[in-house]
Amino acid sequence: MLRVEGLNCFYGNVQVLRDFALELKGGEVLCLLGRNGAGKTTLLKAIMGLVRARSGRLTLDDAELSALPAHAVPRQGIGYCPQGRRLFSELTVEENLQIGLMARDRGAATLERVLILFPVLRERMRQRAGTLSGGEQQMLATARALCLEPKALLLDEPTEGLMPSAITTILNTVRRLKAEGVATILVEQRVEAALTVADRILFIENGRSCESVAPDVLRDDPRLLHHYVGVGVKRERLGVQRS
Amino acid sequence: MSLGPHLLLALMEGTVAAFVLALTALGLTLVFGVMRIVNVAHGEFFMLGAVFAWAFAHLVGNPALGFLVAVIASPIVVGGAALVIDRAILRRFNYQPEATIVATIGLLYIIQQLVLIFYGPDARSVEAPINFRVQLPWFGYSGYKLVVAGIAALLLLATWYGIAKTKLGLVMRATQFDSETAQAFGIPVDRVYAAVFALGAMLAAIAGVLIVPIKQAYYLMGLDPLLLSFIVVIIGGLGSLRGAIIAAFVIGISDGVISVFFSPNLSKILATLLVALVLIFRPEGLFGGKAR
Numbered sequence: 001m002l003r004v005e006g007l008n009c010f011y012g013n014v015q016v017l018r019d020f021a022l023e024l025k026g027g028e029v030l031c032l033l034g035r036n037g038a039g040k041t042t043l044l045k046a047i048m049g050l051v052r053a054r055s056g057r058l059t060l061d062d063a064e065l066s067a068l069p070a071h072a073v074p075r076q077g078i079g080y081c082p083q084g085r086r087l088f089s090e091l092t093v094e095e096n097l098q099i100g101l102m103a104r105d106r107g108a109a110t111l112e113r114v115l116i117l118f119p120v121l122r123e124r125m126r127q128r129a130g131t132l133s134g135g136e137q138q139m140l141a142t143a144r145a146l147c148l149e150p151k152a153l154l155l156d157e158p159t160e161g162l163m164p165s166a167i168t169t170i171l172n173t174v175r176r177l178k179a180e181g182v183a184t185i186l187v188e189q190r191v192e193a194a195l196t197v198a199d200r201i202l203f204i205e206n207g208r209s210c211e212s213v214a215p216d217v218l219r220d221d222p223r224l225l226h227h228y229v230g231v232g233v234k235r236e237r238l239g240v241q242r243s
Numbered sequence: 244m245s246l247g248p249h250l251l252l253a254l255m256e257g258t259v260a261a262f263v264l265a266l267t268a269l270g271l272t273l274v275f276g277v278m279r280i281v282n283v284a285h286g287e288f289f290m291l292g293a294v295f296a297w298a299f300a301h302l303v304g305n306p307a308l309g310f311l312v313a314v315i316a317s318p319i320v321v322g323g324a325a326l327v328i329d330r331a332i333l334r335r336f337n338y339q340p341e342a343t344i345v346a347t348i349g350l351l352y353i354i355q356q357l358v359l360i361f362y363g364p365d366a367r368s369v370e371a372p373i374n375f376r377v378q379l380p381w382f383g384y385s386g387y388k389l390v391v392a393g394i395a396a397l398l399l400l401a402t403w404y405g406i407a408k409t410k411l412g413l414v415m416r417a418t419q420f421d422s423e424t425a426q427a428f429g430i431p432v433d434r435v436y437a438a439v440f441a442l443g444a445m446l447a448a449i450a451g452v453l454i455v456p457i458k459q460a461y462y463l464m465g466l467d468p469l470l471l472s473f474i475v476v477i478i479g480g481l482g483s484l485r486g487a488i489i490a491a492f493v494i495g496i497s498d499g500v501i502s503v504f505f506s507p508n509l510s511k512i513l514a515t516l517l518v519a520l521v522l523i524f525r526p527e528g529l530f531g532g533k534a535r
Contacts, residue, residue: 048426048427049426050423050426050427069431070426070427070432071426071429071430071431071432072429073427074427074428074429075429080427080428082424082427086421086423086424088416088417088420088421088424089420090416090420091413091416091417091420095413095416095417098410098413099413099414099417099425099428099430100428102410102413102414102428102429103428103429103430104429144428148428148429
C-alpha cells in the first residue's frame with residue numbers, strides 16, 4: 001500500500017536519507033526506531049513531500065507521491081501528525097479540525113466520527129488550540145490528521161511529554177485505526193509503548209533502513225535496541241522515557 | 244471660525260485620512276503577516292490605483308460612471324500586476340525576507356519610472372463622482388469625503404469578515420501561523436501567497452482610487468502612504484490586522500488635528516517619534532504577538 005523505494009534526501013549537501021526502503025500494508029503498524037538524527041522525522045517529511053526526494057520512489061496504492069507537489073500529497077489520503085504537534089495554536093479547536101476536513105473535502109459525518117474517538121474535544125471546540133493541555137493538544141493533532149479519513153497515518157512521537165492516561169488514549173486510537181485498516185508509521189521514543197501496538201519494528205541508522213523485526217523478537221533480545229537506539233537503553237529500563 | 248468648529252473640521256479631515264490609511268496599511272500588514280515579506284513597493288500599488296483611476300475616468304468621460312468603472316477595474320488591473328510580480332519575482336526568490344526587500348525596492352523604482360514614461364510627470368485630477376456639500380452650521384463639508392470614509396469602512400469590514408469567517412480566510416490564517424503544516428493538510432501555500440499579495444495590492448489600489456478626486460494622480464504619490472503605512476504597521480505590530488487599523492486611526496486623526504492647529508511637519512515628527520518609542524519599548528508593536 002505505502003511503499004518507499006531507494007529514497008535519497010538531502011539538507012543542502014548533507015545526505016539525511018540513503019536508499020531508504022520500506023513497505024507497509026493496510027492495517028499494519030510499523031514502528032520506526034533509531035537514534036536522534038537518524039532520519040526518522042525526515043522520512044515522514046519526505047513522504048509528505050515537505051522535504052523533496054532527490055531520487056527514489058514514494059507510492060501510495062497506485063498514486064506516485066514523489067511526483068506530486070507537497071499540498072497534493074495529503075489529498076491522496078495521508079494524515080500527518082508532526083513532531084511537537086504543530087497545531088495552529090492561535091486558531092480554535094474547531095478551525096484546526098476544519099482545516100483537516102477541508103484537505104479531502106470531508107464534512108460533518110467525518111467530524112462526528114473523529115469526535116467519538118476524542119470526546120474531550122467536543123467541549124473545547126471554541127477554545128484556542130494553544131490553551132489546551134498537552135494531552136488534549138495531542139488528541140487534537142491526531143484528530144486533525146484523522147479528519148482526512150486517511151489510508152495511511154504518520155505519527156511523529158505522539159506520546160512525547162504526555163501523562164500515562166493520555167498515552168493510553170493515543171495508543172488505543174492507533175489500535176482502533178489498525179482494526180479499520182489504516183496503515184500507520186509510528187515514530188516513538190518510548191520503546192515499550194511502541195512494542196504494544198506495533199506489528200513490526202524497523203530500525204533506522206544514519207538514514208538507512210536496517211533490520212525489520214517483530215516486537216516479540218525485541219522483547220526477547222534487547223541487543224538490537226542496544227545497537228540501534230543507544231547504549232542508555234537496558235532491558236529493565238525499557239519504557240522509561242529517554243530524552 | 245472659533246476653536247470648536249475648527250477642531251471638528253480637523254477631526255473630520257483626520258478621520259477620512261485615517262480610513263484611507265487603514266486600507267493601505269491593512270494591505271501591507273496582511274502581506275507581511277502571511278508571507279513574511281516587507282513590500283517596499285506597496286505605495287506604488289496605491290499610486291497605480293490612482294493613475295489607472297485617472298485613465299479609466301478619462302476614457303469613460305462621465306464623472307460618476309467613470310469613477311464607478313475606476314473603483315472596480317483599477318484594483319483588478321493592479322491585482323493582476325501583483326500576481327505577475329509574485330510569479331515572476333517573489334516566487335523565484337523563494338519569498339526569502341532579505342531578497343524580497345531588495346527586490347521590492349527595485350520594483351518601486353521600476354513602477355515609478357514606467358508610470359513616468361507612459362503617464363508623464365504631471366499631477367492630474369479626476370472629478371469627484373458626486374458633487375454635494377454637507378452644510379454644517381459652521382462650514383460646508385465635501386460629501387465625497389464622507390463617501391470615501393463610507394466605502395473604506397465597508398471594505399475594512401468586508402476584509403475582516405473574509406479573514407475571520409470564510410474558508411479562504413481560514414486557509415490564509417493557517418498559512419500565516421505555520422505554512423509547512425498547512426501544506427501537510429493540503430493547503431497550496433504558493434497559491435495562498437499569490438492571492439494574499441494580490442489582495443494586499445488591491446487594498447492599496449482602492450485607497451488610491453478613493454483619494455484621487457481629493458488629491459491628484461501623480462507618479463510620486465506612493466511615497467507618503469508608504470511611509471505612513473510603515474509607521475502604522477510598526478506601531479500596530481507587524482502582521483496584526485487589528486493593530487494596523489487602530490494605529491491608522493490614531494495616526495490619521497492626530498495627523499489631521501496637529502496639521503490643522505500646528506504644522507504637518509510637527510505631526511510627522513511626532514509620528515516618527517512614536518515609532519521610535521514603540522521600537523524601543525515594545526518592538527513587537529502595541530498589538531503584535533511575540534515573534535514566531
